[in-house]
Amino acid sequence: xxxxxxxxxxxxxxxxxxxxxxxxxxxxxxxxxxxxxxxxxxxxxxxxxxxxxxxxxxxxxxxxxxxxxxxxxxxxxxxxxxxxxxxxxxxxxxxxxxxxxxxxxxxxxxxxxxxxxxxxxxxxxxxxxxxx
Numbered sequence: 547x548x549x550x551x552x553x554x555x556x557x558x559x560x561x562x563x564x565x566x567x568x569x570x571x572x573x574x575x576x577x578x579x580x581x582x583x584x585x586x587x588x589x590x591x592x593x594x595x596x597x598x599x600x601x602x603x604x605x606x607x608x609x610x611x612x613x614x615x616x617x618x619x620x621x622x623x624x625x626x627x628x629x630x631x632x633x634x635x636x637x638x639x640x641x642x643x644x645x646x647x648x649x650x651x652x653x654x655x656x657x658x659x660x661x662x663x664x665x666x667x668x669x670x671x672x673x674x675x676x677x678x
Contacts, residue, residue: 555599557596567601570608606624
């Protein structure tokens with residue numbers, strides 16, 4: 547039997563509880579709302595209520611901020627990661643398959659030409675060995 551609490555999008559957590567669960571302050575959660583990343587549901591009394599999915603996104607933003615990213619950049623990255631994951635789920639729902647190359651959790655390798663820096667000539671290129 548499935549309940550509303552099994553649904554990752556069910557707004558089950560108050561702001562204080564949500565902040566405690568992911569180790570942030572309520573002000574941090576409000577800032578994510580202001581940044582447009584998550585829009586919490588409201589209880590009948592007007593209090594913010596967060597879902598597990600929203601808390602997962604907030605936790606990922608916190609991780610990126612800890613790595614030195616700006617809030618706007620972290621929110622954009624998390625939003626794009628979430629959209630990509632949703633697109634992958636939809637592809638599978640429609641009967642498509644994903645290959646290892648489609649896995650968003652694996653880093654994309656850099657093209658060999660880009661990885662090798664050859665932007666500037668060597669300081670001694672074109673000079674004879676005896677030239678100063």
